[in-house]
Amino acid sequence: MKEKKQATIGLALIPILVLIVSLFVGIVYLGTDAHMPILIAIIVAASVGIFALGFEWSEIEKGAIETIQMSMQAILILMVIGTVVGTWILAGTVPAMIYYGLKILSPGIFLVATLIICSIVSLATGSSWTTAGTVGIALMGVGQGLGMPPAIVAGAIVSGAYFGDKISPLSDTTNLAPAMAGSTLFEHIKYMLYTTVPSYLIAMVLYAIIGSRYAGNQLDTSNIQIIMDGIAANFNISPLLFIPPLVVIVMVIMKMPALPGLLFGTILGGLFAAIFQGSSFGDILNTAHYGFEIESGVAMVDELLNRGGLDSMMWTVSLILLAMVFGGIMERTGMLHAIAAVILKMAKSTGSLVLATVLTSIAINILAADQYLAIVIPGRMYKATYDERGLEPRLLSRTLEDAGTLTSSLIPWNTCGAYMQSVLLVSPLAYAPYAFLNIINPIVAVFYGYTGITIKKPSTAK
Template sequence: METKKQATLLHALIPIVVLVASLFVAITKFEADPHIPIIVAIAVASLVAIISLGYKWDEIETGAIETIQMSMQAILILMVIGSVIGTWILSGTVPTMIYYGLKVLSPGIFLVATTLICSIVALATGSSWTTAGTVGVALIGVGQGLGIPSAIVAGAIVSGAYFGDKMSPLSDTTNLAPAMAGTTLFEHIRHMFYTTVPSLLISLVLYGIIGAKYAGATLDTANIDIILEGISANFNVSPLLLLPPVIVIILVVLKVPALPGLLAGTALGGIFAMIFQGSGLGDVINAAHYGFEIESGVEMVDELLNRGGLDSMMWTVSLILLAMVFGGIMERTGMLGSIGNAILKFANNTGSLILATILTSLAVNILAADQYLSIVIPGRMYKDVYRDRGIHPKVLSRTLEDAGTLTSALIPWNTCGAFMQSALLVSPLAFAPYAFLNWINPLVAILYGYIGFSITKIDKDGNELDKNGKVVVTSK
């Protein structure tokens, strides 16, 4: 048998540096997607493994395929979620959520209302970008009419949009994080409540304090009214249309597996589309497969609702597959392990490990300028470290979103930061101090790590333990 060399930190850093450099050039210079740079990094990682470490291609390929198998549940869920989005828009469920959300505007609580509206819209659509680029644009105009600085309004929009995106089962990053960490979608969402909801509440208090001095201003809702009229002209809006998301939430609480729960949501969306909007079965099938399309005559409404469908998830699915190949090669050849061992020298307790995870995600957001990679790279890097420390994978997946998802919008050259600036016409450097949720949430996660709150432990077999070290949930 051929003797393989043990991977060193230098071996591991070669493909990582190539990945970061190629991503940075491709995204910032050519505005390209991250897929091809990841393929370049895959090739470099393979060459390092073959030339320097003595691995054969068959072994590398096996490692990649085995890692892809770990992501299949997330891929299937993403495909179903595309269909959920399509049928929920067709049924009027998403438009109804947006419609009622926009109705809560009030001058005295404008910043609080802005955050909550963007939270609702992002929860309904699963997209912070769509929320900021549509409802967010309208709210910026309302804020200007009230005399509130655009940087403050933009901060509230970004906070709300990223809260909804982060907590929505329809979001691609919300599905990506548990896939990288090795936990389930609904378990991941439930665990995020511990850090994200308190962070939102703190943010709302701060927005309430800031917004109180604008309470006497006159509210100009011209752009909001345009959206409301566009929705009501094209959809039958009814409180009954809120039943599909309510039922899915109930299924989450009852711990029904994600795939059956989301398939039920898709079916309900189709049924409600036929009952409330007069859609035919063919319309439902097309919306589930290709997404929803409308020409309402109101550009903001069209941008908000023309989305969804199984096909819309293929970009993210292909990214996950490539990321898993890269992670699988790095894992199989011991290169990720060498990085983990180097980090363990400094991260000697749970708090410092979570701090290291958050700083790594932030660093990837800064260097690679891509939100997805800020979840993928640290996720694969720290997965074994968390397990070896007896920490449940859902803690890692939560931390990946607390850092990777939320800090991306605060960096001007990151894809998320650049989009927010183009949509809201406010620099991330200007709105970052007021995007309270996006920087409070990582701080709350670090605090929890050091005090041990909501840090679920597991035994060597992966069984969840209570605070006394007794098994409470058996790993299957």
């Protein structure tokens, strides 16, 4: 057996630099997804581990598999979430949320309404991308009719979309972060409310102040009305359709585990689809598996609702598996520890540790251009340190989302920022100053870290 060498910061940075370059070239220039660039980085990380550090392949493989096992609960939840989304759309629950959300539009509070509408849609779908690419496009048109600067409207859309993306149990990042930190889904969501709700309220006040300048303008709701009419023409809309999500919320409050709670949500979705929309048992099963499909004659409605299903989560699951393999190899070979050791020399207090986590997540969003890696890599880097210092796993998971999820859309070359620009037609550099939630939330996280607000002292942490 070869003698193992201790990883140095120089060797540890080789796979990271390869990851950054391959992601940048692959995503920006070749238009590929992040999967193959990450696979290239996996090969390089394994090669460094074997040829430079003296590890056997069996050890590296074991490290990767053990790390994948840590994410299995999140992966299973994601697969169930696909069935929840599909059946809730088929039942009319998600369309009803969107329909009633669009009704609250008012000229004097347009930006606040935009924030709320996008929050509702994103909470219902668990996807900031879907929210921005559908309702967001319609709201951009309304804002243009009011004479509002596109950057301000886009900022409100992104803030609302990422509020739901951050705390919806249907969101992939909301499941991934606690898996990385060793927390649980619903504990993670409840703990995030401490940083997210104040940030959200501050953002709402700022949008109200800006929006009040446009209170006298006439509201053009033609695009919104098209969506509402399209939904009403294809679904039986009723407030009773809010029962499935409300039941799931009650189960969350009663601390039912995520998997059975979400499975029950799928069952409710199927029952409501049969009762309210007349769906057959075959329709329900096919939708739970393959997702919802409709040709309503309204392109925006089709784009908004044609999604969900177990199969729809396989792209995300495969990306998470690859990211976990990369993180597992980096961790098993000691390369993550080498990088973390340099950073942790400067992070002596809880506040500085939270700050280091926030800055690392932001840096990976900038350098690696992918929000999943901005959660996985810092999660694996700092988990042991949080544990050693007696800090709760949910503090790490919350911080990963406060920074990793929310700042991804502010970077033009990040997959999230590039997507937002493609659908909203506004550069992230232009809307970033107005994406108040995305800016404020990481600051609140650091403030809490230094003041100790909501953070149990290490001596009492469990």
